[in-house]
Amino acid sequence: MKISTxxxxxxxxxxxxxxxxEEGCTPLKxxxxxxxLSKKYxxxxxxxxxxxxxLTVTRGYAGGYQxxxxxxxITLADVVSASEDGLELMTCTSDLLACERADGCPSRxxxxxxxxxxxxxxxxxxxxxxxx
Amino acid sequence: MKISTxxxxxxxxxxxxxxxxEEGCTPLKxxxxxxxLSKKYxxxxxxxxxxxxxLTVTRGYAGGYQxxxxxxxITLADVVSASEDGLELMTCTSDLLACERADGCPSRxxxxxxxxxxxxxxxxxxxxxxxx
DNA sequence: TCTAAGTCTAGTAGTTTGCTAGGTTTTAAT
DNA sequence: ATTAAAACCTAGCAAACTACTAGACTTAGA
Numbered sequence: 001m002k003i004s005t006x007x008x009x010x011x012x013x014x015x016x017x018x019x020x021x022e023e024g025c026t027p028l029k030x031x032x033x034x035x036x037l038s039k040k041y042x043x044x045x046x047x048x049x050x051x052x053x054x055l056t057v058t059r060g061y062a063g064g065y066q067x068x069x070x071x072x073x074i075t076l077a078d079v080v081s082a083s084e085d086g087l088e089l090m091t092c093t094s095d096l097l098a099c100e101r102a103d104g105c106p107s108r109x110x111x112x113x114x115x116x117x118x119x120x121x122x123x124x125x126x127x128x129x130x131x132x
Numbered sequence: 133m134k135i136s137t138x139x140x141x142x143x144x145x146x147x148x149x150x151x152x153x154e155e156g157c158t159p160l161k162x163x164x165x166x167x168x169l170s171k172k173y174x175x176x177x178x179x180x181x182x183x184x185x186x187l188t189v190t191r192g193y194a195g196g197y198q199x200x201x202x203x204x205x206i207t208l209a210d211v212v213s214a215s216e217d218g219l220e221l222m223t224c225t226s227d228l229l230a231c232e233r234a235d236g237c238p239s240r241x242x243x244x245x246x247x248x249x250x251x252x253x254x255x256x257x258x259x260x261x262x263x264x
Numbered sequence: 265t266c267t268a269a270g271t272c273t274a275g276t277a278g279t280t281t282g283c284t285a286g287g288t289t290t291t292a293a294t
Numbered sequence: 295a296t297t298a299a300a301a302c303c304t305a306g307c308a309a310a311c312t313a314c315t316a317g318a319c320t321t322a323g324a
Contacts, residue, residue: 001135001212003221005282008239015238027300041283043301060291063300076242080133089135106147106262107140110208117253121246130238137313159269173314175270192322195269271320280311289302
């Protein structure tokens with residue numbers, strides 16, 4: 001149940017960009033310096049966020065990243081889901097089989113409930129909420 | 133944010149024992165058979181649960197495990213926390229340092245809020261609730 | 265004393281994590 | 295047309311973690 005640094009750094013990048021959303025695109029170099037992180041590593045951190053359509057990319061000279069939507073329109077679920085490739089706590093294929101055999105499968109209830117709690121928190125908060 | 137099989141199996145063991153709490157101690161062999169899991173692996177799954185005081189152990193012939201308290205008095209947080217060695221989403225030492233430098237550290241708010249959501253769900257539900 | 269239980273320790277193949285490194289492509293400024 | 299600053303892509307790698315298996319040892323009731 002630990003959160004990977006990839007996801008944590010991804011969130012920091014998104015929050016950093018949320019704080020200066022009006023200012024146009026920002027190069028990774030600036031974000032890396034502000035956050036005290038390796039620019040090279042951030043490239044990889046940012047890739048899935050861009051692939052998920054959360055970032056607008058400007059390539060070439062004076063390029064950089066900008067939030068694709070207003071901070072108010074990007075939820076924490078959007079960010080975490082992109083970084084972690086989904087919010088699922090488990091790959092439920094094998095669990096479905098196990099549940100066939102089990103009687104009522106109470107553990108389904110456990111993890112389903114936890115999943116709901118996580119989803120509803122992350123979906124209910126936006127980047128704007130976090131930045132104030 | 134995936135849940136390890138160790139934790140999932142641990143929960144299944146605890147739920148299995150909760151369902152037959154009145155019946156005294158149950159050998160791991162029986163649980164392994166019912167759940168379709170390796171008994172040998174379950175030994176390791178169960179170890180941290182016993183160490184956390186959630187299980188009463190009877191060694192020797194006709195021994196086995198039993199819940200140390202009634203299902204109503206064991207929360208999901210107790211179980212997950214024992215299996216995962218705490219509920220923390222991250223080791224915050226390095227984050228504290230980062231937060232000194234950052235201005236207001238909005239990511240603290242993100243993960244703190246998620247942590248609260250997770251904790252309050254897990255602490256609010258007991259094994260009895262899951263078994264019906 | 266036999267036997268069915270839990271206990272402890274070690275090993276291990278495979279995967280994931282958290283990076284670093286280097287080269288390629290894109291594009292605005294000169 | 296060249297340069298420079300940016301994003302993009304791929305590979306590699308040590309360390310840690312995961313999901314087990316295996317075996318020897320201990321405990322205690324029948």
